Each structure stands twice: as C-alpha cells, then as structure tokens.
Amino acid sequence: MLTLNELKGYEGVLSETLIKSRMSEKTLEAMLKAIEKTLPEFRRYLKHKAKLLGHESSLPFYDMFAPINTNTLTYTYNEASDFVVKQFRTFSDELADFTTHAIRHNWIDVEPRSGKRGGAFCSNLHPIKQSRVLLNFDGSFSNLTTLAHELGHAYHGHCLKDETILNARYPMPIAETASIFCETIVVNAALKEADKENAIAILEASISDATQVIVDIYSRYLFETSLFKAREKQVLDSKQLQELMLKAQREAYGDGLDQTQLHPYMWLNKPHYYSAGLNFYNFPYAFGLLFSKGLYAQYLKEGESFVPKYNELLKATGKHNIKDVAAMAQVDSEDVSFYEASLQLVVEDIQKFIELTS
Ligand SMILES: [Zn+2]
Known part of the structure; x- marks a missing residue:
C-alpha cells in the first residue's frame, strides 16, 4: 500500500483515503478535534457502566457490550x-x-x-x-x-x-x-x-453503539496511523502490532477502561484491516454518525421545511464532495462546533442514562 501510494504520487496513505472519500483534511481535523474533546464524557459512561456491573475498578474491555438490564421490548x-x-x-x-x-x-x-x-x-x-x-x-x-x-x-x-x-x-x-x-x-x-427499564436499555444500546463508532474508531485511526508509520521502516510481528493496538486503546479509552484488560488483538478481529484496497476503514463511520446526528438536530430545529433540503442533499451525494453536500444544509463541515453539537446529543444521552441508573 505504501509503495503503491508512492508510485501513484499521493502524499501519503491518508491523503489517498481522503481523496477517495471526497473529504478535505480540514474536515477530518475538525472532526477529530471535537472527538478528542468529548472523550472524557465517554469515559464517564464507561466508568459508570463498570460500577453498574459490579467492577471495583474501571471496565474491562470484555464487558463493554455486557447488557445491564433485561430489555423486555419485543415485536412481531x-x-x-x-x-x-x-x-x-x-x-x-x-x-x-x-x-x-x-x-x-x-x-x-x-x-x-x-x-x-x-x-x-x-x-x-x-x-x-x-x-x-x-x-x-x-x-x-x-x-x-x-x-x-x-x-x-x-x-x-x-x-x-x-x-x-x-x-x-x-x-x-x-x-x-x-x-x-x-x-x-x-x-x-x-x-x-418507553417505561424506565426500557428507556435504560434503549439509551444504553445507543450510547454503546456511539462509543464504538466514536471512541473505538478513534483508537483504530490512531492504530492505523502508527502502523503505516512503523511499516515504512520494517515488517511488524504480532508482538509489535499488539503494542501499537494497546497504545492506541490507552489513548482513546483513557481511564474509561481497565488498563490491564484491553484488547491487543483488535487488528486480528476486524476484517477491515485486511481489505487491501481500503485504508482507514474507520473514520468515515465516525463522520457518518456525527453528520447524520447534526442533520437530525437541524431537522428538530427547522421542522417540515428541512425535509425538501434533506432530499436534495441525499440526491447530491453521488456527485458533490462532502463540503458541498454539507453546505446544502448550511453546515460547514470544516467547523469543529458542528461536530461538537452532534456529540453533545450523545453527551445528553449519557447524562440521562447515568441519572436513570444512579
Ligand atoms: Zn448502514
């Protein structure tokens, strides 16, 4: 991948991904900045979940997806x-x-x-x-x-x-x-x-998903960045890959997770890393979540008049770059505050969840 990128004249593997994603570097930087700022809130959720599950210290990786109550909602x-x-x-x-x-x-x-x-x-x-x-x-x-x-x-x-x-x-x-x-x-x-128990289950599912898409994907971004850098000099063995993964998880999850119970084999577990034609099969998901949540917040504010704008925006996704698509909904995709506002919606869910389960 590194050789191909060099031969094709890309500045680096990330720049190839950004060009293919029709996304500017400033857009990525703005999003990452907002994510980094919100990490403590996700850690607060993880620490609270650890308490609910009876852990004395912080949450081990293996319990990140453990249910905290029995959801009674079923549907035909x-x-x-x-x-x-x-x-x-x-x-x-x-x-x-x-x-x-x-x-x-x-x-x-x-x-x-x-x-x-x-x-x-x-x-x-x-x-x-x-x-x-x-x-x-x-x-x-x-x-x-x-x-x-x-x-x-x-x-x-x-x-x-x-x-x-x-x-x-x-x-x-x-x-x-x-x-x-x-x-x-x-x-x-x-x-x-929903009643209280179901509200807790719905909120937890939604926050847990967001934690994956924001925090875990941030760790994967850090991992992949350091992997490409290290690979310029040498082939990496399993031990070195584990170290890079642990370092990335420590940085992303911080004290939200039990530092002695992380997941050094995530690079083995995620098939995305093995798609030779795709680098950084990760931050597009984080962008997707935050962009969509931001649009939803705008819909709540504008009501019905947002609907035709939304349809036009979807129609333009096949031909415009991201900045132009976002501009159709008066969103500046290079502005950190747009992502902060989207993340704020997750933070509000976290607050509600903690209140309901305290
Ligand atoms: Zn989908």
Whole structure:
C-alpha cells in the first residue's frame, strides 16, 4: 500500500483515503478535534457502566457490550414495520410511502433461515430503481432499529434513482447519512414511549453503539496511523502490532477502561484491516454518525421545511464532495462546533442514562 501510494504520487496513505472519500483534511481535523474533546464524557459512561456491573475498578474491555438490564421490548415483524412506517410519517409522507411500497413489494428478506447468512444489509439496484434489504429479524428492539437503518439506505437509493449511474455512487463518509438518520427517528420515538427499564436499555444500546463508532474508531485511526508509520521502516510481528493496538486503546479509552484488560488483538478481529484496497476503514463511520446526528438536530430545529433540503442533499451525494453536500444544509463541515453539537446529543444521552441508573 505504501509503495503503491508512492508510485501513484499521493502524499501519503491518508491523503489517498481522503481523496477517495471526497473529504478535505480540514474536515477530518475538525472532526477529530471535537472527538478528542468529548472523550472524557465517554469515559464517564464507561466508568459508570463498570460500577453498574459490579467492577471495583474501571471496565474491562470484555464487558463493554455486557447488557445491564433485561430489555423486555419485543415485536412481531408486522408490529415493527408498522411502528417504523408510523414514525417515518412524522418526518415525511414520501419516506413513509416509500417504506410501505418496499414492504408490500417484498423488497425485504425478513426472517432468519437455515443456510441464510447472518447480519443485515441493503443493496440499491440503480438500473431497476429498486432496493433489496436483507434482515435476520428476531423481534428484538435492536432488530427494529436495523429495519429502520436499512430502509434508510434504501431511501437514499430512492433519492438517487433518477440520477445517471455515474452520479449515483456516494463516498463512504456519507454512505450512512440516511440510514442513521432513519434510525434516530425511530429510536427517539421509542424512547418517548418507553417505561424506565426500557428507556435504560434503549439509551444504553445507543450510547454503546456511539462509543464504538466514536471512541473505538478513534483508537483504530490512531492504530492505523502508527502502523503505516512503523511499516515504512520494517515488517511488524504480532508482538509489535499488539503494542501499537494497546497504545492506541490507552489513548482513546483513557481511564474509561481497565488498563490491564484491553484488547491487543483488535487488528486480528476486524476484517477491515485486511481489505487491501481500503485504508482507514474507520473514520468515515465516525463522520457518518456525527453528520447524520447534526442533520437530525437541524431537522428538530427547522421542522417540515428541512425535509425538501434533506432530499436534495441525499440526491447530491453521488456527485458533490462532502463540503458541498454539507453546505446544502448550511453546515460547514470544516467547523469543529458542528461536530461538537452532534456529540453533545450523545453527551445528553449519557447524562440521562447515568441519572436513570444512579
Ligand atoms: Zn448502514
């Protein structure tokens, strides 16, 4: 990768990723600055979770995903899809009608079956102006949000359907805009209806996801940066990779995690590191979350008048760079305060979560 980059004349591996992501260096710097500033808040959440789980010191890595209560929320598929359509309608009829169309026309492969792969994804089929969604719906709340997430991807495809095929492919950092936006609509609605126990479970799931996308991804960014630097001089063995990973995790998680119980093998665990054609398969996700949350906050402020702007923005994702796409919603993607405001929404969730569980 380093040799290829040099031969192709890129300044470095990061600059290649940024060019492919249609993202400016200033945008990345602004986002990272806001993330670094908010790390103590995530650590506060992790320390609180450690206490809830009965740890005397801070949280060991292996308990980061441990549930802290039993979530009683379950749904049949019909209940889940009705809920999603109902909440989407609070945003716009177009989003709700599109979703109903997708459900009625069997665009979604819903149930887990023997021989079917796990997980979930959405494939937008531009030539036929349709999408197909794969789910493994098990009735959990998390699967309800996955349904909303994948339908968000499908709606993104719907907004791009009349663009030429060359103008319908969007870069990674804005690939999750519509999906996370739709997820946020549904999670917020569910939170409003939830009793205390369920509210705790919903909040915890959402904060735990954000911790991965912000803090863990920050550690992966640090790891990958130091890896590329070290690899210029030598091939690294497992021990050295573990050391780089531990150093990155210490810097990202700080005293939020038990320093003696980190995860030195994350570089083995994440398949992203082995995609030879992709570097830094990480910060685009952090950008996606923060950009989408920022847009949602704007929607809450502006109400209905935000909707056409949002559709136009999704339509432009296949042809504009990130700065120009963001500008369509009056967002300056190079301004630290935009990311700080998005992160503030997570911080508010953390505060609520701590209050409810103290
Ligand atoms: Zn997605």
